[in-house]
Amino acid sequence: MxxxxxxxxxxxxxxxxxxxxxxxxxxxxxxxxxxxxxxxxxxxxxxxxxxxxxxxxxxxxxxxxxxxxxxxxxxxxxxxxxxxxxxxxxxxxxxxxxxxxxxxxGHSMEKKGIVITHTAEGDIHDLGQQIVNALLRANGFEVIDLGKDVPVDDVINAIKQYKPAMVTGTALMTTTMTAFNKIANRLKREGIELPFVCGGGAVSLEYVTSFDLGIWGKEAQQAPPMATDAVSGLSWEHMRDKYNG
Ligand code: B12
CATH class of the missing domain: 1.10.1240.10 (Methionine synthase domain)
Known part of the structure; x- marks a missing residue:
């Protein structure tokens, strides 16, 4: 045999x-x-x-x-x-x-505020986003997880629907990170202002701070303190100074 x-x-x-x-x-x-x-x-x-x-x-x-x-x-x-x-x-x-x-x-009972997370349109690299989701939930935030490869329109519509304190984006590819400035520009044009924390291997401080609303997130662990600041009403400009200054 x-x-x-x-x-x-x-x-x-x-x-x-x-x-x-x-x-x-x-x-x-x-x-x-x-x-x-x-x-x-x-x-x-x-x-x-x-x-x-x-x-x-x-x-x-x-x-x-x-x-x-x-x-x-x-x-x-x-x-x-x-x-x-x-x-x-x-x-x-x-x-x-x-x-x-x-x-x-576990998840705490009382939610501190809403955060929308997503991985950029065209991008399936969602491990960073999953870590961000886990840390935010563990810290008591309600996470609206839009998933990966999320069209720009879907992110805008979700922000209008859920009115989160903060939105995050993850991109691992130079070809997909450009979705972030499209989202930020659309939000600004429509008069919506909120902190938009962008992270992932492809994005840099220089890129994220080149458009309004953008705050660069280097490590997933930064997401909960950033969300705490956003919920307490800190503007995206102040958050940028604090985390990227
Ligand atoms: C794992 C991986 C994959 C996995 C993804 C699995 C998954 N579910 O995510 C698989 C095998 C599926 C994959 C597929 C592909 N991949 Co790939 N992949 C990688 C690899 C090896 C690691 C990426 C990773 O997960 N890192 C670990 C995570 C945890 O890191 P991270 O997301 O950056 O998150 C950290 C921080 O950035 C931060 N962070 C992230 N988001 C946020 C958000 C906030 C709010 C905050 C505060 C922080 C934060 O926190 C995390 C750490 O604490 C990289 C190589 C590399 N050196 O990075 C290539 C890489 C990203 N892949 C690449 C490519 C090209 C591809 C493919 C196109 C390959 C192919 N020919 O099919 C496809 C992509 C298809 C698509 N449309 O997306 C390229 C991208 C090149 C570029 N710069 O454009 C890379 C860089 C490899 C390379 N050097 O060529 N890949």
């Missing part, structure tokens, strides 16, 4: 195992989380994250485990070691881990 034991071995990863190095955490449990995401270990990520959550706060698991692991995946991609399949599997593992952390954080 033929030996089929190695039929599911992923030779692509096996071959590259020597070449990839996962960013090292001094904490064994966080290191396991990182390794599981980088290896795309979808079978075990939930258990591994649950183990880490016995010791660490969910925000620490997100920041020191999941986000660091995706930074490592980004590096592996940039260096040509990872291709689309490995990256997709790692992304899925990260999302599964994030889901566990989000459940553990």
């Amino acid at each position: 033929a030996d089929l034991s190695s039929v599911f071995v992923r030779y692509d990863l096996k071959k590259e195992a020597g070449e990839k190095t996962v960013a090292v955490s001094k904490d064994e449990l966080l290191q396991k989380v990182m390794t599981a995401v980088v290896d795309g270990d979808e079978d075990n990520i939930v258990d591994i994250v649950n183990q880490a959550l016995k010791v660490h706060d969910p925000l620490v698991v997100i920041r020191e485990g999941l986000v660091k692991a995706m930074n490592e995946v980004s590096r592996l991609w940039d260096e040509g070691i990872y291709y689309l399949p490995q990256t997709i599997i790692s992304s899925d593992a990260m999302m599964a881990g994030l889901d566990v952390c989000e459940k553990k954080m």
